[in-house]
Structure formats: C-alpha cells, structure tokens
Amino acid sequence: MARTRGINARRRRRLNVFRTVVLVLLGVFFLTPLFAMFEFTTRGDTPSSPRSLAAWGEIASAPNLISSIVTSLGLAVITSVAMIVLLVPTMIWVRLRLPRLFRVIEFLCLLPLTIPAIVLVVGLAPVYLWVTYFFGDSALTLSFAYVILVLPYTFRALDAGMSAIDVRTMSEAARSLGAGWTTVMFRIIPPNMRAALLNASLLSVALVLGEFTLANLLNFLNLQVEINQLGQANAPVSIAVALGSLLFAFALLVSLSFVDRPRGSSAPPDEGLIAPLAPVENATWGQQA
Amino acid sequence: MxxxxxxxxxxxxxxxxxxxxxxxxxxxxxxxxxxxxxxxxxxxxxxxxxxxxxxxxxxxxxxxxxxxxxxxxxxxxxxxxxxxxxxxxxxxxxxxxxxxxxxxxxxxxxxxxxxxxxxxxxxxxxxxxxxxxxxxxxxxxxxxxxxxxxxxxxxxxxxxxxxxxxxxxxxxxxxxxxxxxxxxxxxxxxxxxxxxxxxxxxxxxxxxxxxxxxxxxxxxxxxxxxxxxxxxxxxxxxRPQTPFVAEFVGLSNRIPAMVSGKTAEVLGVHLPLVDETTSDGPAIAIVRPEAFTLAGTIGDTSLDAPLAGTVIATAFLGAVSRITVDLGGGLTVMAQLPTSEASAYPAGTAALLHLRTDAVLVTREAAVVPAPGPAAAAVENVGRAG
Amino acid sequence: MALDLAEATSTPADGRPAKGGRRRLPLAWLGGVPFIGYVSIFLLLPTAIVIFGAFLKGNGGGFTLDNLKSLNQDYVRSAFENSVILSAASALIGAVVGGVFAYVIATGRRDGTMRRIVTSACGVLAQFGGVTLAFAFIATIGGAGFITVFLANHGIDIYSDGVWLYKLNGLVLVYTYFQIPLMVLVFLPAVDGIRPQWREAAESLGGTTWHYWRHVAGPLLFPAFIGSALLLFANAFSAYATAAALVSQGGIIVPLQIGNSLSSEVIVGQQNYGKALAFGMIVVVAIVMALYVVLQRRTTKWLK
Missing domain, CATH: 3.40.50.300 (P-loop containing nucleotide triphosphate hydrolases)
Known part of the structure; x- marks a missing residue:
C-alpha cells in the first residue's frame, strides 16, 4: 500500500537517476584529459621503463622555464595593480560625480569581449612599436595590453562590489563629516570593498597566467609561450608545467568563490569568470541604489 | 470530466x-x-x-x-x-x-x-x-x-x-x-x-x-x-479550546495563576476553568485584554476594584485603545477598551482594574511566541509573520 | 588636488549635477580622463587601426577595397568556412550538452556542495583554452595518448582513418571542452529563473510533463538557449590559442590565418591583409554578440 501511490516520489527518483548518469558521464569527460596529462608526465623514457615523477623534478632545472614563470608572475602582479589603480578611482568617481559616463565606461570595459585578443593583437602590433620605444622591450610591457584583456571580468567584479556598499550614501556620510573627495576615493570606499578588489585581482592573475595569444604574436616569452615551445623538445616537462599552472589557476578561482561571500548577499557570486557575460540589466545604481 | x-x-x-x-x-x-x-x-x-x-x-x-x-x-x-x-x-x-x-x-x-x-x-x-x-x-x-x-x-x-x-x-x-x-x-x-x-x-x-x-x-x-x-x-x-489557540489567535496576557479544584485564582479573582480536568498547582492563565476593564482612577472610592496599577502606555488603535498597566511585582497586563473611555487614562495615571469572571484557559507551557521583553507580554502576537 | 575644487557642486538625488554647478562641471569630467585615455591607446586605437587599416593601401596611402577583395580567395574562404563550421558545431554540442548539464545542476540543491564544485570548475574550464588544453588532449588521444594507447591495446584504432585530432574534427572535440562549461555558466541563471511554481501551476491546471515543457519551460528557456549558443559561437570563432598549439602548420581557421599574417614575412602591398581578416572577424563577432544581448534582455525580463 505504501508504495503504490508515490507518483511524485517516483518522478523524483527518475530525475535523480538521470542526474547521476549525466554527472558521471560529464565527470569522466572532463577528468580524463586531466588524468591523461598526469599519466603522461609519469611515463619513463621508453614504454617499458617504470613510472616516475622525474618530469616534475626537471621543471626546476629548466632555466628558460623558470624565467618565464617569473615573467608571468610579474605580469600578473603588475596587471592586477595597474588595473586597480586605473579602474577603481574611475569607477568610484563616475558613480559619485559623473553618472552619465557610467554607460560609456561600462561599454568600454565590455568591448574586449567583442574585440577578441587575436583581433586586438593585429592593431596592437604597431602600438607596441611605440611601447618598446618608450619602455624598452621587456616582456613585462605586455601588462599594458593585459589590463585591457582583464577589463570585462574585473569591471563586473568591482561593479558588484560597489553596488553592495552603496557608494553614494557612504561618500555623503563621509563628506558630511568633513572628508574631501580624495579621502572618500582612497580612504573611505576602497577599504569597504576589499572582497571585490581581491576578487578582481585573482581573476586578473588567473587570466594573465593563462594568456598565450598576445604574448606569442607580439613575440614575448611568457609562461604559456614557453610551455608551447618546450612541448616540441620535452613534452613530459611541458605537460607537467601546463598541468601545474592549471591547478594553480584552479586553486586561485576556487579560493575566489570562498572569498566573496558577503554577509546576507543577494546575488550568488558563483559567476567568477563569467560575470561580464551576465545580463547587462543588473547595472542598476545611482537612481535605485 | x-x-x-x-x-x-x-x-x-x-x-x-x-x-x-x-x-x-x-x-x-x-x-x-x-x-x-x-x-x-x-x-x-x-x-x-x-x-x-x-x-x-x-x-x-x-x-x-x-x-x-x-x-x-x-x-x-x-x-x-x-x-x-x-x-x-x-x-x-x-x-x-x-x-x-x-x-x-x-x-x-x-x-x-x-x-x-x-x-x-x-x-x-x-x-x-x-x-x-x-x-x-x-x-x-x-x-x-x-x-x-x-x-x-x-x-x-x-x-x-x-x-x-x-x-x-x-x-x-x-x-x-x-x-x-x-x-x-x-x-x-x-x-x-x-x-x-x-x-x-x-x-x-x-x-x-x-x-x-x-x-x-x-x-x-x-x-x-x-x-x-x-x-x-x-x-x-x-472560545479557544486550547491555550495554543488562545495565544496564537488574538492577543493575550499571560498571568500567573493558582489552580485548585475547578477554578483558577488569577490576580486574586477566582475564575472557572475551561478545562476542568486541569490538575491543581501553579499555572499561567491566558487572559484576553478585553477581559480587563479600567474601573476608574485611584481615589474614586465608590468602586469595588481589587486591582490597582499604573498606566505605563496607551496605544491608540482606532475605535479601541490598548492600555498597558503595571500592577507591580514585575507584572504588566494589557486592557482593551473603547478609545472614548481610554482618554481618561493617560500614561502615569494610577488606575483601578477589573477582571471579568469568564472561564479561563490555563497552561503550563512556554509562550507560543516568546515575548521580546517582560513588559511587552504578548503584544507582538498581532500581525507578526509566521 | 584639482578635483577638490569641484567639491561645492551639489548633487541631487538623481545623480545629475545641479544647475548651479555648471561652471565647475568640466573639472568633474577630468576624473574620467586617465581611464579613457588609457583605453583609447590600448583598445580603441588598435581597434581603429584594424578597421581603418582594412580599407587602407598597404604603402600607407589612400582608401582601397583591395584588402577586403583579397579575402575572396579559396584558402581564405575555406578558412572562414572552417571557422564557421567549427564554431557552429562546437557551439551546438556545447549548448545541448551544457544545457542538460545546467538543468541537472539547477535541479539539485542550490546551496549544495555539488553545485559549488561544478560551478567553480566550470569557471576555470570555460577559460581553459590554449596550450594547456591542447596538451591535455594530445596526452589523452594524441598518437601516444592515454586513451589511444589503452584502446590500441584492446585492438581499437581510433585513427584508422588517419589522425584527426589536429584537423577540424579534432578541434571541434577539443573546443567542446571549454564550450560545455561556458554554456553551464551562461545558461544556468536562466534555468535557475524557472520557478517550481510554474511547473506546479501547469500541473494543477491539468498539464502533463510534456505540456509543461512544450508550453512553459521550453518557450521560456528558448531565447536564453539560443542566446547562449550564439555566445558560444562567438567564443569559438575568436579562439586562437588552442588551435595554434594544436595545429602547427597552415591556417585552417581564420584566427590561425591572422596569426600567420602577423608572424610570417610581409608581402609588399599585402601589409593590411591581416587587418582585413581581423576586420571580417570583428564583423562576425559583433553581429553575433549583438544578437546575444538582445536575446539576453528578453530572458532577464522573464526569468528575473
């Protein structure tokens, strides 16, 4: 008797079976290549030789590799800092004093989604002749372009952070207590959006560490370009580094999803890298805030 | 079909x-x-x-x-x-x-x-x-x-x-x-x-x-x-049948009482019990604000009212008003009366209180909704979200 | 600071500067200058170089359509064709599989660990293009790949018709690896927007599961689905790194041809050929993205 009428329960069970099957299949699809990479790095020189982690050890003894890792980390740091210095004061200022410019800033920040890196690099090549002229030919000059590449992602993260704290009220409160604009912009608002700043920085770091297109076509050596070149000479080592850098980015982005849990937040910050692609409508601020 | x-x-x-x-x-x-x-x-x-x-x-x-x-x-x-x-x-x-x-x-x-x-x-x-x-x-x-x-x-x-x-x-x-x-x-x-x-x-x-x-x-x-x-x-x-209903529906005072036999003594008044099987001993009586009437101010000696207290708040609710009276000893009760009469009892007035001898429900359980503070009694019971 | 001079400008609630502050307004605008200046040099200028360059003669002089005409060659046309096929196929597979995946996640607990892990993983994998992805698939189904070797030991040769990993088919497979997670991320909000009340309302009104999908969930999700698929298309169309690492020779798709045009010797008079290619790419991506935005707007209206 008990089981004869479980229409809803039966449906739920069927759904659960379906969900499990889908999750398992996709899990296999997505984990296999990662496992295969690891498996590849443990192979010996010949098919019959025993498994070893030698390839991972060789990373340290590849001078080009180490220097490219240093380059990429340097790029990541410079890009994050430059992005924040450029974007944060502008966004605060626009919110407080130039609301009409908001749409323009938003458009410019999201534009790189429509101008892919492979297109941008065509126009950047002549610009970089001047960059090299003024700043030398260090690979770190790539940061200039990387700031542009990370804009769509960081803009959304920062915008969400600012919406959460009601910049306008905060600045009015500060100014009524005698703070000047500079105090508001640098000492009042940024400390209150630490999570958003961290979020935006981590996104920048993850993107810069994985960047290949610009570096390769502008002839700079960063981590990804080096991995690619090493791939021809020493596949196991290059695959080990590739896997390592991927896991590092993964750890960064997962930690990011834990950083950004504002108390009683409304919007789930799950979006991570996808935030810029979320509907444009969310840009409610000023009037409604 | x-x-x-x-x-x-x-x-x-x-x-x-x-x-x-x-x-x-x-x-x-x-x-x-x-x-x-x-x-x-x-x-x-x-x-x-x-x-x-x-x-x-x-x-x-x-x-x-x-x-x-x-x-x-x-x-x-x-x-x-x-x-x-x-x-x-x-x-x-x-x-x-x-x-x-x-x-x-x-x-x-x-x-x-x-x-x-x-x-x-x-x-x-x-x-x-x-x-x-x-x-x-x-x-x-x-x-x-x-x-x-x-x-x-x-x-x-x-x-x-x-x-x-x-x-x-x-x-x-x-x-x-x-x-x-x-x-x-x-x-x-x-x-x-x-x-x-x-x-x-x-x-x-x-x-x-x-x-x-x-x-x-x-x-x-x-x-x-x-x-x-x-x-x-x-x-x-x-006519709520259980204390839960009495407290959940409408507003109630929770007042210490002593059950003995088929009556409960509440504030010195003996009230018949709704549920006569209640065992003897101390309990909490649940009393509607309407059961209280304000019988005059102190000094009005013509009245026979055993309860005296100080009005600490008057809430105007339209046609009726709710008056909170401090009876001393940490006990406050709410009375409800027509607004026209309530105007005679501004806060601070020493007032005489009368308790109607309706059948009373008693409970030995904690309040349905714990009151936020001792004085507020069950005020919050009205219009709260579930 | 100069900016402090603008302090006296009162700003009413609607955010527009008050009339009295007219004289000081230009100072406030200075605040936007650094950002706009930077973006002008590193984003707008390069974009302008591409767009105008596509119409300029290579020797620096005058307007011409020759660059665009040069796109009308067999190998360019086939590159565009291949790009469209690759993007459409990987977008279609990604959209269908990712759509189902998103549904599976949305029907789970919203605050569950599973959901958190999957969305975090998708966030990473959607960006997981480039060299690493190429290497991952080489290690999996390349000539000496894990799966290839495993299957070969069991008498199955996945390359009996030739090695396809480094060709268009291979790219489609490899691209699905980042397309599916991207689909999950862009489509999940729409699926989350479907309220359980709608299903229950449909049921109480006499609807079957089929009715519900046919009349309610289907029409509601359709614009979001198509929009997401378009986004996937644009994403695949503009991807360079993965293909570059996987396909070392030739330019079978447009991004690779653009890359080749930059790195190979410049033929005199053809300096702007790469810009014409890039311009063609902007046009395609811009159209697709515009459609995406339109469809996304409708979705937000319905599935808030």
Whole structure:
C-alpha cells in the first residue's frame, strides 16, 4: 500500500537517476584529459621503463622555464595593480560625480569581449612599436595590453562590489563629516570593498597566467609561450608545467568563490569568470541604489 | 470530466463539492509534518488553515493538490478517492504565494492556459478567459504581462487562472503574504467575494490570523501536524479550546495563576476553568485584554476594584485603545477598551482594574511566541509573520 | 588636488549635477580622463587601426577595397568556412550538452556542495583554452595518448582513418571542452529563473510533463538557449590559442590565418591583409554578440 501511490516520489527518483548518469558521464569527460596529462608526465623514457615523477623534478632545472614563470608572475602582479589603480578611482568617481559616463565606461570595459585578443593583437602590433620605444622591450610591457584583456571580468567584479556598499550614501556620510573627495576615493570606499578588489585581482592573475595569444604574436616569452615551445623538445616537462599552472589557476578561482561571500548577499557570486557575460540589466545604481 | 461543456455563466450559488481529508500522514526525513490530519470541507465552504510556519498547513494543501505524496491516509473529493491521482488529473485550481504567472504569457493567455490544455476552442477560450478577468476586475489588463502588473494584480490573474478550469476545489497557498498590508486586505475581501460567487469549495492556507478570521467560514488552527481547533472565526477567537489557540489567535496576557479544584485564582479573582480536568498547582492563565476593564482612577472610592496599577502606555488603535498597566511585582497586563473611555487614562495615571469572571484557559507551557521583553507580554502576537 | 575644487557642486538625488554647478562641471569630467585615455591607446586605437587599416593601401596611402577583395580567395574562404563550421558545431554540442548539464545542476540543491564544485570548475574550464588544453588532449588521444594507447591495446584504432585530432574534427572535440562549461555558466541563471511554481501551476491546471515543457519551460528557456549558443559561437570563432598549439602548420581557421599574417614575412602591398581578416572577424563577432544581448534582455525580463 505504501508504495503504490508515490507518483511524485517516483518522478523524483527518475530525475535523480538521470542526474547521476549525466554527472558521471560529464565527470569522466572532463577528468580524463586531466588524468591523461598526469599519466603522461609519469611515463619513463621508453614504454617499458617504470613510472616516475622525474618530469616534475626537471621543471626546476629548466632555466628558460623558470624565467618565464617569473615573467608571468610579474605580469600578473603588475596587471592586477595597474588595473586597480586605473579602474577603481574611475569607477568610484563616475558613480559619485559623473553618472552619465557610467554607460560609456561600462561599454568600454565590455568591448574586449567583442574585440577578441587575436583581433586586438593585429592593431596592437604597431602600438607596441611605440611601447618598446618608450619602455624598452621587456616582456613585462605586455601588462599594458593585459589590463585591457582583464577589463570585462574585473569591471563586473568591482561593479558588484560597489553596488553592495552603496557608494553614494557612504561618500555623503563621509563628506558630511568633513572628508574631501580624495579621502572618500582612497580612504573611505576602497577599504569597504576589499572582497571585490581581491576578487578582481585573482581573476586578473588567473587570466594573465593563462594568456598565450598576445604574448606569442607580439613575440614575448611568457609562461604559456614557453610551455608551447618546450612541448616540441620535452613534452613530459611541458605537460607537467601546463598541468601545474592549471591547478594553480584552479586553486586561485576556487579560493575566489570562498572569498566573496558577503554577509546576507543577494546575488550568488558563483559567476567568477563569467560575470561580464551576465545580463547587462543588473547595472542598476545611482537612481535605485 | 465535464470541463469543456457547461454553462457560459460563471456558475451560480453553491456549486461546490465535499472534500474530505482523512488521516493524512506525511513525514520528511523522519520528522512528521502531518500526523493523522483529518478535515472535511462542506460543499462551497471556505476553510482557512491557520498556524505558525512548519505546522503542516502547506503540506496538507499540497497533499490535496497532489503535488506531494501522502505516506498514509486519503483525500476524497466528491465521494471519490483521488489520493492515487497525479496532480494534473485532480481538477484543482491552485493559487500560489507569488510569481506563479507564466511570464511569457499575457494575463489572458495565462487564464486561458488550463482551457487550452483541455482542448477548449480558441474562441470560447478567449471568451471564458475574458469573463474570468472580468470577475476579478482586470479586463483592462488582459493583454499585460506579469512584469507589467502589480503584485496584487498578478494574484488576481492567478485566481482567475485557477478558477477558469472550473475546478472542483480551489486551493490557496498564502496568496496574500507577498503583498503589502493595504492590498492584502483589499484582495482578501475580493477573493472571498469571488469565491462566494462561484461557490467552489476552498482551502485557504495562511499564517495571518486576521486574514483567516476575516475570510473563512471556518478556521482550522494547526499545530505540529494536527488540528487544534476547527470552528467558526468568532468561536475560535472568543472560545479557544486550547491555550495554543488562545495565544496564537488574538492577543493575550499571560498571568500567573493558582489552580485548585475547578477554578483558577488569577490576580486574586477566582475564575472557572475551561478545562476542568486541569490538575491543581501553579499555572499561567491566558487572559484576553478585553477581559480587563479600567474601573476608574485611584481615589474614586465608590468602586469595588481589587486591582490597582499604573498606566505605563496607551496605544491608540482606532475605535479601541490598548492600555498597558503595571500592577507591580514585575507584572504588566494589557486592557482593551473603547478609545472614548481610554482618554481618561493617560500614561502615569494610577488606575483601578477589573477582571471579568469568564472561564479561563490555563497552561503550563512556554509562550507560543516568546515575548521580546517582560513588559511587552504578548503584544507582538498581532500581525507578526509566521 | 584639482578635483577638490569641484567639491561645492551639489548633487541631487538623481545623480545629475545641479544647475548651479555648471561652471565647475568640466573639472568633474577630468576624473574620467586617465581611464579613457588609457583605453583609447590600448583598445580603441588598435581597434581603429584594424578597421581603418582594412580599407587602407598597404604603402600607407589612400582608401582601397583591395584588402577586403583579397579575402575572396579559396584558402581564405575555406578558412572562414572552417571557422564557421567549427564554431557552429562546437557551439551546438556545447549548448545541448551544457544545457542538460545546467538543468541537472539547477535541479539539485542550490546551496549544495555539488553545485559549488561544478560551478567553480566550470569557471576555470570555460577559460581553459590554449596550450594547456591542447596538451591535455594530445596526452589523452594524441598518437601516444592515454586513451589511444589503452584502446590500441584492446585492438581499437581510433585513427584508422588517419589522425584527426589536429584537423577540424579534432578541434571541434577539443573546443567542446571549454564550450560545455561556458554554456553551464551562461545558461544556468536562466534555468535557475524557472520557478517550481510554474511547473506546479501547469500541473494543477491539468498539464502533463510534456505540456509543461512544450508550453512553459521550453518557450521560456528558448531565447536564453539560443542566446547562449550564439555566445558560444562567438567564443569559438575568436579562439586562437588552442588551435595554434594544436595545429602547427597552415591556417585552417581564420584566427590561425591572422596569426600567420602577423608572424610570417610581409608581402609588399599585402601589409593590411591581416587587418582585413581581423576586420571580417570583428564583423562576425559583433553581429553575433549583438544578437546575444538582445536575446539576453528578453530572458532577464522573464526569468528575473
């Protein structure tokens, strides 16, 4: 008797079976290549030789590799800092004093989604002749372009952070207590959006560490370009580094999803890298805030 | 089923059917949500299930709708056991808390949806949807989408949609809880008017006692998966059968009492007990504010009033006012009296109090809703969210 | 600071500067200058170089359509064709599989660990293009790949018709690896927007599961689905790194041809050929993205 009428329960069970099957299949699809990479790095020189982690050890003894890792980390740091210095004061200022410019800033920040890196690099090549002229030919000059590449992602993260704290009220409160604009912009608002700043920085770091297109076509050596070149000479080592850098980015982005849990937040910050692609409508601020 | 045919009018008088919920049981992860719940709705009747959140009222409604499976018991509609039927074969109109309109359809298309599924011809569909929108007073908004309507309008459309299929039973799951106070009262009366007009047997679930008392033929007060009391609104309010009902419905004072024999001594007054089987000993008496009258100010020696205290607050509530009196010893009580009389007792007045000798309910349990502070007693009981 | 001079400008609630502050307004605008200046140099200028360059003669002089005409050659046309096929195929597979995946996640617990892990993983994998992805698939189904070797040991040769990993088919497979997670991320909000009340309302009105999908969930999700698929298309169309690492020779798709045009010797008079290619790419991506935005708007209206 008990089981004869479980229409809803039966449906739920069927759904659960379906969900499990889908999750398992996709899990296999997505984990296999990662496992295969690891498996590849443990192979010996010949098919019959025993498994070893030698390839991972060789990373340290590849001078080009180490220097490219240093380059990429340097790029990541410079890009994050430059992005924040450029974007944060502008966004605060626009919110407080130039609301009409908001749409323009938003458009410019999201534009790189429509101008892919492979297109941008065509126009950047002549610009970089001047960059090299003024700043030398260090690979770190790539940061200039990387700031542009990370804009769509960081803009959304920062915008969400600012919406959460009601910049306008905060600045009015500060100014009524005698703070000047500079105090508001640098000492009042940024400390209150630490999570958003961290979020935006981590996104920048993850993107810069994985960047290949610009570096390769502008002839700079960063981590990804080096991995690619090493791939021809020493596949196991290059695959080990590739896997390592991927896991590092993964750890960064997962930690990011834990950083950004504002108390009683409304919007789930799950979006991570996808935030810029979320509907444009969310840009409610000023009037409604 | 008799849907597509039928009269063009919206139904007249009491066309409802009887609905019986018999010994319904439902457990979630070992916790009992419904524990042998039985209830009979007479044809055309509107019963409101009232109770705090988690009391099982929504579960009961969803079992009737077929949206959840009962672990035991049955639902009988018009003499037929529908317990084994899936929701889409039960012929029940349901109105949800909010946001249940299909957002890609206009009000008219929403209302016509059930008819479309039943294969009603397009022209008749349109006609009937129009009639239903008329009934809820929204003919002018027929071509609007949900996002173009207010919350109250959306709920009216939802009501029209539920009724358009001429359901055997109308189920309302807290349909007003997402609306603001003014719209809520207005729509509440509207729902009642429409329900009386179509005569559909209706189960209405709410945590708002005012709503339940205003709309229902009978109110069922629920607690922990079972029915505490099922009576006409006036009876539930004036003659609660259990302390829980007394405290949950309306406002009450909790006053220390001493039970002995068939009476309880409350503030020096001996009151008869509602439940004469109560064992002797100390208890808490639950006393309505109306049971207290203010009998004059101190110095007015002509009066025989044993209770004296100081008025600490007067709350004007329209025709009546509520006066909080400090009786000393950490005890405050609320009295309710006509505003015209209350003006004689501003805060600070030393007043004499009189307690009517109605039968009293006593309890030895903690308050239904723990009072926020000792002085506030059960004030918060009114209009709180479940 | 100069900016402080603007302090006296009162700003009413609607955010527009008050009339009285007219004289000081230009100072406030200075605040936007650094950002706009930077973006002008590193984003707008390069974009302008591409767009105008596509119409300029290579020797620096005058307007011409020759660059665009040069796109009308067999190998360019086939590159565009291949790009469209690759993007469409990977977008279609990604959209269908990712759509189902998103549904599976949305029907789970919203605050569950599973959901958190999957969305975090998708966030990473959607960006997981480039060299690493190429290497991952080489290690999996390349000539000496894990799966290839495993299957070969069991008598199955996945390359009996030739090695396809480094061709268009291979790219489609590899691209699905980032397309599916991207689909999950862009489509999940729409699926989350589907309220359980709609299903229950449809049911109580007499609808079957089929009715529900046909009349309610289907029409509601359709614009979001198509929009997401378009986004996937644009994403695949503009991807360079993965293909570059996987396909070392030739330019079978447009991004690779653009890359080649930059790195190979410049033929005199053809300096702007790469810009014409890039311009063609902007046009395609811009159209697709515009459609995406339109469809996304509608979705937000319905599935807020």
């Amino acid at each position: 008799t849907e597509a045919v039928g009269v063009a009018t919206l139904g007249t008088g009491r066309a409802g059917v009887q609905v019986r919920l018999e010994d319904l049981r439902r457990r979630y992860a070992g916790v009992s949500a419904l524990d042998g719940f039985s209830l009979t709705l007479e044809p055309g009747e509107l019963i409101a299930l009232l109770g705090p959140s988690g009391c099982g009222k929504t579960t009961a409604l969803r079992l009737v709708a077929g949206l959840e499976d009962a672990d035991g018991g049955q639902v009988v509609v018009d003499g037929k056991d529908v317990t084994g039927l899936p929701a889409n074969k039960r012929d029940m109109g349901m109105v949800f808390q909010a946001y249940s309109l299909f957002p890609h359809m206009t009000a008219r298309q929403n209302v016509a949806f059930g008819l479309r599924l039943r294969g009603v011809k397009s022209s008749e569909r349109k006609q009937r949807a129009g009639d239903m929108l008329d009934l809820v007073g929204l003919s002018a908004q027929a071509d609007r989408y949900a996002h173009q309507m207010s919350g109250g309008q959306q709920q009216r459309v939802a009501l029209a949609r539920a009724l358009a299929i001429r359901p055997k039973v109308l189920l309302l799951d807290e349909p007003l809880s997402a609306l603001d106070a003014k719209v809520r009262a207005q729509l509440r009366d509207e729902i009642r008017r429409v329900q009386l007009e179509v005569g559909t047997t209706t189960l209405f679930v709410t945590h708002d006692q005012e709503e339940a008392l205003a709309i229902a033929d009978r109110v069922g007060v629920m607690r922990a998966g079972h029915l505490e009391q099922l009576d006409a609104p006036g009876t539930v309010y004036s």
